[in-house]
Amino acid sequence: MHTYHTPLDLVRERSPERPVALARPDVVATAARWFQDNFKGDVFYAVKANPSPWVVETLAGNGVNAFDVASIPEVELVAEHAPGARMAFMHPVKSRAAIAKAYFDYGVKTFSFDTHEELAKILEATGGADDLSLIVRLAVSADGAAYSLSGKFGVDLHEAPSLLLAARRATQDRMGVSFHVGSQCMRPTAFQAAMAQASRAIVRAGVMVDVVDVGGGFPSVYPGMVPPQMSDYVDSIQRGFADMMVHEDTELWCEPGRALVAEAQSILTKVELRKGEALYLNDGSYGSLFDAAHAKWPFPVKLYRGGAEAQEVEGPLKPFRFYGPTCDSLDHMPGPFWLPEDVREGDYVEIGMLGAYGVAMNTRFNGYGDAETVVVGDAPMASMFGLAGRTIPLPRERQEEERKVVRLSRPKGAAGKKRRKR
Numbered sequence: 158m159h160t161y162h163t164p165l166d167l168v169r170e171r172s173p174e175r176p177v178a179l180a181r182p183d184v185v186a187t188a189a190r191w192f193q194d195n196f197k198g199d200v201f202y203a204v205k206a207n208p209s210p211w212v213v214e215t216l217a218g219n220g221v222n223a224f225d226v227a228s229i230p231e232v233e234l235v236a237e238h239a240p241g242a243r244m245a246f247m248h249p250v251k252s253r254a255a256i257a258k259a260y261f262d263y264g265v266k267t268f269s270f271d272t273h274e275e276l277a278k279i280l281e282a283t284g285g286a287d288d289l290s291l292i293v294r295l296a297v298s299a300d301g302a303a304y305s306l307s308g309k310f311g312v313d314l315h316e317a318p319s320l321l322l323a324a325r326r327a328t329q330d331r332m333g334v335s336f337h338v339g340s341q342c343m344r345p346t347a348f349q350a351a352m353a354q355a356s357r358a359i360v361r362a363g364v365m366v367d368v369v370d371v372g373g374g375f376p377s378v379y380p381g382m383v384p385p386q387m388s389d390y391v392d393s394i395q396r397g398f399a400d401m402m403v404h405e406d407t408e409l410w411c412e413p414g415r416a417l418v419a420e421a422q423s424i425l426t427k428v429e430l431r432k433g434e435a436l437y438l439n440d441g442s443y444g445s446l447f448d449a450a451h452a453k454w455p456f457p458v459k460l461y462r463g464g465a466e467a468q469e470v471e472g473p474l475k476p477f478r479f480y481g482p483t484c485d486s487l488d489h490m491p492g493p494f495w496l497p498e499d500v501r502e503g504d505y506v507e508i509g510m511l512g513a514y515g516v517a518m519n520t521r522f523n524g525y526g527d528a529e530t531v532v533v534g535d536a537p538m539a540s541m542f543g544l545a546g547r548t549i550p551l552p553r554e555r556q557e558e559e560r561k562v563v564r565l566s567r568p569k570g571a572a573g574k575k576r577r578k579r
């Protein structure tokens with residue numbers, strides 16, 4: 158991959174015609190090391206958040222050598238880019254062929270499930286293997302997540318004991334529980350609360366578990382969503398673990414996706430047309446901006462102007478909305494995105510914090526979506542790990558009142574006045 162010191166260098170040297178994904182491997186490395194140093198257990202990266210080969214390689218090179226996979230293509234990706242890494246197949250519904258291939262061809266021994274039927278499938282497809290780590294996915298009630306993941310998967314807590322018992326009898330190796338408190342979890346105590354529910358199910362089943370897997374949900378920083386510190390989350394998990402009915406050697410696992418990668422990638426898009434306060438960009442909801450369109454997240458932005466005197470353009474700011482390149486009217490990102498008021502055709506808009514569930518969502522719909530990736534060395538627009546440069550997350554108290562107009566990297570001066578008038 159090409160490397161540029163900053164996105165501005167890329168604009169200056171290349172004036173790219175197509176969207177460019179800007180990768181920051183050092184940022185992934187920092188997040189990986191933070192989890193290694195602070196989470197008192199095993200860290201599995203949830204590959205679906207960003208399946209880019211450079212992400213898998215950077216994580217493996219920085220100590221995160223275990224991966225949560227959900228399909229054979231994800232298994233193959235990890236096998237290729239992190240040879241020898243440990244994998245856990247944590248999708249609670251798998252085809253028999255996928256289970257068999259993962260077990261026999263790739264040595265995957267950890268599987269999750271939330272029904273007796275799926276447990277039977279796993280045992281049959283592995284030829285009655287007795288060396289499996291069997292993880293029961295529990296449905297926990299958890300408030301505080303921006304994206305709930307409880308509706309689709311997880312066994313109800315009153316049905317959990319019989320499944321735990323069946324799993325305990327089915328393996329000579331590890332048996333455990335997992336859950337997911339929901340993605341972008343804004344309340345650290347959601348983990349402790351979920352662990353208390355898991356503990357009650359274990360006690361009712363009268364079994365011992367060897368693994369407690371607290372799943373993902375660790376947050377990142379977005380405009381209007383500045384979470385508590387990451388250390389509050391691992392503290393909550395430590396307290397929850399200490400209160401659980403488990404044995405001395407029970408392992409603690411987690412499966413962060415978003416938190417390991419969100420900061421590490423942004424997208425450089427080009428303005429193809431301006432119509433008043435609407436900017437028509439060359440990337441959109443079928444590209445890397447799924448959450449900007451469907452969850453209406455107002456991602457942070459920066460503006461660059463190319464040409465002989467290429468520069469980053471600053472202040473006075475105005476709110477803009479974006480349209481993507483496809484002909485579908487759903488290809489609309491309402492924002493608001495705060496950009497200098499003289500933004501014009503040919504300018505470049507960098508949209509930040511798209512490392513998780515951003516580039517991963519890219520499609521080829523309508524002939525678009527073909528983005529190149531380059532490496533850049535500047536800081537992310539916001540950070541849970543103290544990496545953001547000139548950009549400072551807003552203090553927590555001001556989040557609510559600023560929710561509509563919040564912007565992570567805003568120049569001082571005229572911009573501030575304009576914003577207060579609204």
Ligand SMILES: *Cc1c(COP(=O)(O)O)cnc(C)c1O
Pocket residue numbers: 203205206225247248337339340341372373374375412413414415416513
């Ligand atoms: C998506 C997913 C994760 C990662 O969730 P984040 O919110 O990105 O941390 C972890 N575990 C499972 C089973 C998942 O489906």
